[in-house]
Amino acid sequence: MATVTALELAKKQKEISVAEFFERNKHILGFGNQTRALVTSVKEGVDNSLDACEEANILPDIYVEIQNGEDSECKLIIEDNGPGVVKKQIPHIFGRLLYGSRFHAIRQSRGQQGIGISAVVLYGQLTTGKHARIISKIKPDRPAIMNEIAIDTNKNRAEVLNEDTIHWDKPTGTRIEVSILGDFKRGKRFVYDYLQSTSIVNPHAQIIYREPDGTEHVFERICETLPRKPSEIKPHPYGVELGTLIKMAKHTKARQLNSFLKTEFSSMGDRTTNAVIEKAGLEKNLNPKTMTRDQFLALHKAFKKVKIMAPSTDCLSPIGETLIKRSLKHETQEISPEFIVTASRPASVYSGNPFQVEVGLVYGGKLPKDEPVKLLRFANRVPLLYQQGGCVITSAISSIDWRRYGLNQPSGKGIPTGPAIFLAHVSSTLIPFTSESKEAIADVPEIENEIKLAFRECARKVQQHIHKKVRRAKTREKFDLITRILPEIAKKSAHMLNKPVPVLDPIITKIMDVVWIEDAVEYEEVPRPMVQTTLTGETESMEKKGGTITKSRILVVNYKQTPQKFNLYALIPEDAIVGTVTPKPSKVTDRFIKWNLDTIPSASKVDVYFELAGLEKGDFDENELYVENINPAYVIGADKWEGD
Amino acid sequence: MVKKDYSDVISKIDMIALKIYNDFLKTEVPSIDLPTRTKANIRFDEKLNVWKYGNNTTQRNAKSLDGAYMLLRTMYMADFIKEMIRVNKSSTLREMYYISEGWDLAKFHSQQESNLLAEDLEVITKCMREDFKLRPEEDGARVIGNLTIEEVTRNNTKKKIHCQDDVGDAGYSIPYNVEPEKITFKSVDADFAIAIETGGMFDRLVENGFDTTHRAILVHLKGQPARSTRRFIKRLNTELNIPIVVFTDCDPWSYRIFASIAYGAIKTAHISEYLATPSSQFLGVTPSDIENYDLPTDNLTKEDINALKSELTDPRFQDSFWKGEIKLQLKIGKKSEQQALAKYGLDYVTDTYLPEKLTEMGILKK
Structure with a gap:
């Protein structure tokens, strides 16, 4: 057999076109079948719009429409009120794979690889032969630009086929219309779920969704403030790959190794820098551009040997407990859940990448009791719909023994069964997805641990809640007894004997033998404060439109036979502003209000009252009360104060 | 009155x-x-x-x-x-x-x-x-036999009733109040009284004239006997010296009927001395009868078995007769009815079974 020469081989060696690349990898990109393709397309479009709006400081108004064409061709329309895209960039952003602004930045964002929206355009072109239409408007006083683009699959370049300027009512925004092959019948539920979930973790966005049959779903905006803009950070030494390190050294403006480390990396102060250089056995005035591979290797190894401060977590933008709770409450209105608890972990780090975990738990109401709990998984505010089984969120939840917390879980492992919805949101500068389709978070021990800790905290709150409920129900019975039945017995016996009705107070305290604490929360809508024009002509800015005052009333009754004196604590949300408080509290912090209650004689009561501003109706709907300097077993309605 | x-x-x-x-x-x-x-x-x-x-x-x-x-x-x-x-x-x-x-x-x-x-x-x-x-709203049961009762009626008049001549085949109906202020026994000519669980067997004995042929007072219990029935039996026994025998089905529930007559019921143990007739005897049908007479049977149900086991720990059943019979029944796993005796013909119960059993018990002389 004749040998094949390199020259002959070279004839076959050529660049793989993007189309081919896409075709071969469509399953990992989320276009594996027509159902997935539809959901992925909606997802990429909406993610893109949300990111664009947030970057431009605009509260997102997103419109999604799906039209059903012949066979399984779907026309997908996604429109936003974002900043629009300048004409020159349109073909790049929508028609070129691996193009984007976010890939190089280290901060939390939805899309990262730039495969997103252009992949949808390419998929549409490959499956329907139709071209995508993009409309963009970047200034209110300029007309909108309409482009039809096609992707040259050999060159990974977009061609603009038709260009026009048109009138568009929107001040600014982008609209994309793309025809794709998609299975709406099967994908219907997933698209809805995705949009609903997206709305939960993006309470600042409004999403309107129109289905092919004209059904319109409105996911309302429930918070008028944009999430804090995550700042960009430099790479952390713990997370940098050797290759990246070498590349960074090549491009740096620093002329000496120590200034290179200090300027190009985060968390590198003088002391740490010197320690790293010393550990690596290098000179601090080495020119990074002329370093050898061995020197880089030593440096890379030295990073791991030195204790370096965690990177700053400003680059993260968590949702916040109050907003998660408000969102969940809004979306589960129809279920009328018994309660919603949330927990938020402090930011943490894996391999030099900051991340933060927030979780929420909806319990009870009309949720089915004999089905596995529903998991809502999110990464950087994007819902994860597929590959639940392979996700670290799932494995973290599965490893907790939920039986202790009132849910069913055969053998104490796996997804528990019960009337609950679990929400988990992981935000990070780099979410370690298991694959390019970004549907599951990889099994990183640090992340798993944080998720577990967060859920345990939630579970404890659930347990406390259930415990409290049971104890209250029991005491409620006694209440019934002393307020209704006992007086009747006394009356009847007195009647039979023709004697006066005996005094009941002493026997009531004897039967109850507790300190009873009961609370109620109500809300008062206060009218918008008058806008005052000052002499300088500036109007005072208002933080929120209108306002709600949350009023909490706590009734403490001493049903013990002896006088009681103790301290009472009421927890308050951090973002609340404390108004009127009676009686005079002994301490008010941003977390709690404390009262040193005066001695309460037997069979007497004390009213405690406080007001909170800065919250919306329902944000604070149940008091968390604690007591100190009294045996907590005597107290119904409050738990033991464990210290600050 | x-x-x-x-x-x-x-x-x-x-x-x-x-x-x-x-x-x-x-x-x-x-x-x-x-x-x-x-x-x-x-x-x-x-x-x-x-x-x-x-x-x-x-x-x-x-x-x-x-x-x-x-x-x-x-x-x-x-x-x-x-x-x-x-x-x-x-x-x-x-x-x-x-x-x-x-x-x-x-x-x-x-x-x-x-x-x-x-x-x-x-x-x-x-x-x-x-x-x-x-x-109670339930009435007492029926009586047939050579017995004369004087009852104070609702018109406050005294009326004598002979429990064979003055009644039909349904017998004399025991009122809910059987205290002396309401009824008194005037005369009796009988050797014993037989308390019968089921109406069918009561009617069989009536039809066959067992009350006259064997000088018996027949009392229908109607299942678990009402207080007045038990009180009536008690008075027959103590005031007229009539021996009492109890004739029931062969299952655990029937034994409880006997116990309530002989020993007092758990529910009414506070008035046992007033309702119970300690000298009454259980005639049958016993588990031994099932074997001795080769009677048709049904299998014991789970409830039957549990009831039998519970009777083994019931203080009222702690004598050797009951222990033996209950254990035997658990062993054979069968139960039977009074009317199963019809296997040998309609007259078998009055001509053979009852005379044999009563003789065995010393109530009928040989």
Whole structure:
């Protein structure tokens, strides 16, 4: 057999076109079948719009429409009120794979690889032969630009086929219309779920969704403030790959190794820098551009040997407990859940990448009791719909023994069964997805641990809640007894004997033998404060439109036979502003209000009252009360104060 | 009819109210103690020769919601009884249950509850339900035999009834009140009385003329016998010296019928000496009869087996006869009915089975 020469081989060696690349990898990109393709397309479009709006400081108004064409061709329309895209960039952003602004930045964002929206355009072109239409408007006083683009699959370049300027009512925004092959019948539920979930973790966005049959779903905006803009950070030494390190050294403006480390990396102060250089056995005035591979290797190894401060977590933008709770409450209105608890972990780090975990738990109401709990998984505010089984969120939840917390879980492992919805949101500068389709978070021990800790905290709150409920129900019975039945017995016996009705107070305290604490929360809508024009002509800015005052009333009754004196604590949300408080509290912090209650004689009561501003109706709907300097077993309605 | 003096009943009822009232005054949780009415708390009373409640007591107190409700109902019922006595009325247990509908918080959820509480009141006050002007709605059973009874009718006239000549085939119907103020025994000419569980067997003995051929008084129990039936049997036995034999099906439930006649029922152990006839004997059908007479059978159900096992721990069944028979029945796993004797013909029971058994028991002479 004749040998094949390199020259002959070279004839076959050529660049793989993007189309081919896409075709071969469509399953990992989320276009594996027509159902997935539809959901992925909606997802990429909406993610893109949300990111664009947030970057431009605009509260997102997103419109999604799906039209059903012949066979399984779907026309997908996604429109936003974002900043629009300048004409020159349109073909790049929508028609070129691996193009984007976010890939190089280290901060939390939805899309990262730039495969997103252009992949949808390419998929549409490959499956329907139709071209995508993009409309963009970047200034209110300029007309909108309409482009039809096609992707040259050999060159990974977009061609603009038709260009026009048109009138568009929107001040600014982008609209994309793309025809794709998609299975709406099967994908219907997933698209809805995705949009609903997206709305939960993006309470600042409004999403309107129109289905092919004209059904319109409105996911309302429930918070008028944009999430804090995550700042960009430099790479952390713990997370940098050797290759990246070498590349960074090549491009740096620093002329000496120590200034290179200090300027190009985060968390590198003088002391740490010197320690790293010393550990690596290098000179601090080495020119990074002329370093050898061995020197880089030593440096890379030295990073791991030195204790370096965690990177700053400003680059993260968590949702916040109050907003998660408000969102969940809004979306589960129809279920009328018994309660919603949330927990938020402090930011943490894996391999030099900051991340933060927030979780929420909806319990009870009309949720089915004999089905596995529903998991809502999110990464950087994007819902994860597929590959639940392979996700670290799932494995973290599965490893907790939920039986202790009132849910069913055969053998104490796996997804528990019960009337609950679990929400988990992981935000990070780099979410370690298991694959390019970004549907599951990889099994990183640090992340798993944080998720577990967060859920345990939630579970404890659930347990406390259930415990409290049971104890209250029991005491409620006694209440019934002393307020209704006992007086009747006394009356009847007195009647039979023709004697006066005996005094009941002493026997009531004897039967109850507790300190009873009961609370109620109500809300008062206060009218918008008058806008005052000052002499300088500036109007005072208002933080929120209108306002709600949350009023909490706590009734403490001493049903013990002896006088009681103790301290009472009421927890308050951090973002609340404390108004009127009676009686005079002994301490008010941003977390709690404390009262040193005066001695309460037997069979007497004390009213405690406080007001909170800065919250919306329902944000604070149940008091968390604690007591100190009294045996907590005597107290119904409050738990033991464990210290600050 | 003699006008009954109720002042003792009233003062006993008032004692309950007074106990509760004083508890309030003394700042004690209102409570009432009463004997525990379970199998575990019945003791054999050597003097009376019947089973009575033992020393275990149960406390009803107002510490729990259920206890408080019970106390309230007790007060309402006591007051209701006092009122009936005052206006000289009586009511059935069922009527009282319906009246309790108007008792607001104290109303009962089922007649079972109100019946039990009426019994509780008997137990606490050591009075009889008749003292409370309460009567059951179920009537007593039927009697046929050479026996003359004098009954005070509702017209307040005395009427003599001969339980063969003056009655039809259905027999004399035992009224709910069988106390001397209502009925008295005038004359009797019989050697024994046979208490029969089922109507079918009662009718068989009537049709075959067993009462005349064997000088017997036939008493139909109608299943678990009513208080008046048991009291009637007791009076036959003590006042007229008539020996009592009990003839039932062969299953655990029938043995309990016998026990309630001979030893006293658990539910009414407070008045056992008044209702039970300790000298009565069990004639059959026994598990041994199943084997000896080769009777048609059914398999024991799970409930039957549990009932038999429970009887093995019932203090009333702790003699060698019952232990032997119950163990035998558990071994063979079968039960049978009185009417299974028809296997050998309609006359077999009166011509062969009963005479054999009665002779064995020493009631019929050879």
